[in-house]
Amino acid sequence: MASAKRFANYPGAKEAPAAALEYKPEEDKNPALRGLALVVVATAIANSTWLQKWLWSNAKLGQPKLTPGLAGVVRRMHPNVIPLADGTVQTSSSMLELGAELRTPQPTNLAGRFNSVADYHEAYRSGEVTPLQVAEALLPLIRRDIKPEPSKYAVAWLQTNVDEVLAAAKASTERWAAGKPLGVLDGVPFGVKDDLEVKGFVSTMGMKVNKSEPYFNTPQTETVWPVQKLQEAGGIMMGKMNQHEVGMDTTGCNPTTGTAVNWANPSYYPGGSSSGAGSAVSGGLVPIAIGTDAGGSIRIPPAFCGVYGLKPTHNRTCTRASTMCVVGPACATAADLAIAYRIMAQPNPSHPDQGHFALSVPPSSSPSQKKYLGICREWVARSDADVLAVFDKAVHYLTSTLGYETVDIKLPYLREGKLAHAGTCVTEAADDAKARSSRGAANYLSLLSLPNRMLVGAGAQTPAADYLKYTQIRQVIMSHLAFLYEKYPDLLILTPTTPLAGMPIHPGDQKYGFSDGNNALKSMTYVWLANSSGCPAVSCPAGFVEPAQGDGRLPVGLMAMAEWGAEEQLLAFARDTETYLNETYPGGRVRPAQWADVLGLAKAGKGTATATAMGANPNNTAAATAGNTNGKLEEGGMGQLGSVPKTTTAAATTTTTVTGTTETSDL
Structure with a gap:
């Protein structure tokens, strides 16, 4: 039966020959190499x-x-197969409605409950907390330049622009105070993988910064479309996230920038290459993280870390210089995944591929x-x-x-x-x-x-x-x-x-x-x-x-x-x-033991006080990346950040106050 749907670049429906359908698995024989x-x-x-x-x-x-x-x-x-609309002109604001089912928080007594976009939205709507208080509570947890030692969660992050974060959070707070929020995402924090272009940042891609190379001295002049759409919806981009170097493996192990923690079990890798995304979402830092996926990189980390990940249709959210890579979200809940996807997948009418994508529609009920x-x-x-x-x-x-x-x-x-x-x-x-x-x-x-x-x-x-x-x-x-x-x-x-x-x-x-x-x-x-x-x-x-x-x-x-x-x-x-x-599943969802309740910290009024106590520099406005202690991209890697954990094994123990209780971190 021929498909009633319309596509550009459709491959044509043809059953593969019988010989091609015979699965002949083989054991790979690539030597494992470690150490010397x-x-x-x-x-x-x-x-x-x-x-x-x-x-x-x-x-x-x-x-x-x-x-x-x-x-x-x-x-x-x-x-690049493109689903086509039937006579409908797509615009940059074409998007399915974010209905009440996506804006309703999960029951408070739900096992393994994560803070979702709906929770942030409800907290802002009720006045319990403001986006500025959330940003002030979160920044000390993700900044690598904190003295004397960064938070145990900071290894999932590479760069942040403090001034921009606080300015965005203040603007969102003012919109909420005036009763004019931009929508459900207004004031919600999110992170972006370091291989994605964000204006003003150098995409280090988890590499060791080498200032003699022009690449590391050339900040991006434009923000990639899906991140731009999230920001336009009021989302607060907290910073760029750690990753497996240049996206070339599935573990997340990075000897240069450090390895993000798998909070489900810190003795295991978080998965790669979007390791910071999987770690930060599972650790409670943000409900949404944007990553890339050329070989499972926005699905393997969520699988290993116990969260949700969506790899969109090729070129759906933006075009990469790759025949494999796409941009997609990792999220705390299924509703967050829908919110993030719908916002970041709005068609880009100026792009030859994205401008032709028909809206994805829910299946028949x-x-x-x-x-x-x-x-x-x-x-x-x-x-x-x-x-x-x-x-x-x-x-x-x-x-x-x-x-x-x-x-x-x-x-x-x-x-x-x-x-x-x-x-x-x-x-x-x-x-x-x-x-x-x-x-x-x-x-x-x-x-x-x-x-x-x-x-x-x-x-x-x-x-x-x-x-x-x-x-x-x-x-x-x-x-x-x-x-x-x-x-x-x-x-x-x-x-x-x-x-x-x-x-x-x-x-x-x-x-x-x-x-x-x-x-x-x-x-x-x-x-x-x-x-x-x-x-x-x-x-x-x-x-x-x-x-x-x-x-x-x-x-x-x-x-x-x-x-x-x-x-x-x-x-x-x-x-x-x-x-x-x-x-239905016995015991329900399991939340990591060291999950950080960012909303709880903000509601407790710990944002500014915590930042001051941890030695944050309020005037730091540039990227706190590998080897960075003065707010600029610097040469080197983890060796220059002696206080940043270099391993996620139980080799050392640090103590951090999270949600009002003292918890032990195996780092």
């Missing part, structure tokens, strides 16, 4: 084209060119409309047993209680497609790295950490012929997905977000970082498909499992992928899974 072994090997690889080629070959990134059945397949360079969950059984079976148990329980609830119907599906080139995705990502990363360097091709790797010198160096060796094969595999995958979406209207393809419930921290990883290609590829087992195809996908917490180390049960994410443009269907699914977690 990493130093020696990474240094050698960075200085040897031959070794870079060997690493590329050992990672099997050339395997896709051997894929049978690609002769004559159209080369699909970009997954008709009882006769089937709600399909497509499950590729052999693919899902690659997950660890404890993750599968959480997945199966969630699926049982969705089918037995909410009327979803499961259908068994097959997907093409699951092994070859994952390798093609990885090869594309490292190839684009190499090109980006060369563009940031003024030293030419011979020295561009010197700006990166040791693990990324290996990855990016290998990516620079991708032959054009192999890259073209990657694009043919993409076309077959996208055509088969179109076939499935036409066969099963409103189909959601369901998997765990990751096949494992977190990555444990190894002692010593923080000094140099580490390289573990096998685990990186494993963590992306399911997420890569949405990036390669351009489809939207959502990750929702669906349960918890026992950890192998440390304190705190590990969250498990449930991921659904929908047809191009069907973000609202995913948001409805997120609300369904949230109901399951809050009302």
